[in-house]
Amino acid sequence: MTDLILLRHAHAEPAAPAKPDSDRPLSEVGWAEAEAAARWLAAQGARPARILCSPARRTRETCRPVVAALGEVEVREEPSIYEAMPGTLLALAEEHADAGCLLLVGHNPGLEHLLALLTTGRSGDARGMAPASVAWLRLADGTRWEPGAAELVRFWSP
Numbered sequence: 001m002t003d004l005i006l007l008r009h010a011h012a013e014p015a016a017p018a019k020p021d022s023d024r025p026l027s028e029v030g031w032a033e034a035e036a037a038a039r040w041l042a043a044q045g046a047r048p049a050r051i052l053c054s055p056a057r058r059t060r061e062t063c064r065p066v067v068a069a070l071g072e073v074e075v076r077e078e079p080s081i082y083e084a085m086p087g088t089l090l091a092l093a094e095e096h097a098d099a100g101c102l103l104l105v106g107h108n109p110g111l112e113h114l115l116a117l118l119t120t121g122r123s124g125d126a127r128g129m130a131p132a133s134v135a136w137l138r139l140a141d142g143t144r145w146e147p148g149a150a151e152l153v154r155f156w157s158p
Contacts, residue, residue: 121148
């Protein structure tokens with residue numbers, strides 16, 4: 001794989017008493033952000049071979065307009081993305097290296113720490129990814145996904 005696209009879920013409704021965090025839906029603003037992210041990805045020519053999405057409702061809902069905008073793409077729900085730290089996400093990228101271009105739809109702080117790790121070599125250099133932000137990373141041919149090996153080629157935030 002040479003491209004890895006990270007998409008943080010859009011704004012979600014606040015937590016509700018007696019409901020699991022994973023069941024929080026997107027807010028009205030979140031739906032608009034997810035659609036804007038989908039339009040941006042399509043305009044940039046994103047063609048992921050595979051999308052891995054956290055099973056949380058807010059990530060699945062963020063993913064819906066992306067899939068609609070990008071056309072036919074393999075989507076897999078990946079439970080390990082929920083509450084994942086950079087090491088887990090990096091292992092997923094390596095595991096799916098056959099995809100050529102992989103899109104991960106997940107959560108902070110894992111995504112922003114992975115972005116920092118891949119571009120600077122240190123996860124503590126995270127500068128933040130707002131809800132619905134997209135970071136598009138690229139590796140040089142023959143390079144592995146490892147700390148400091150990626151170039152940030154595009155970034156978008158609503």
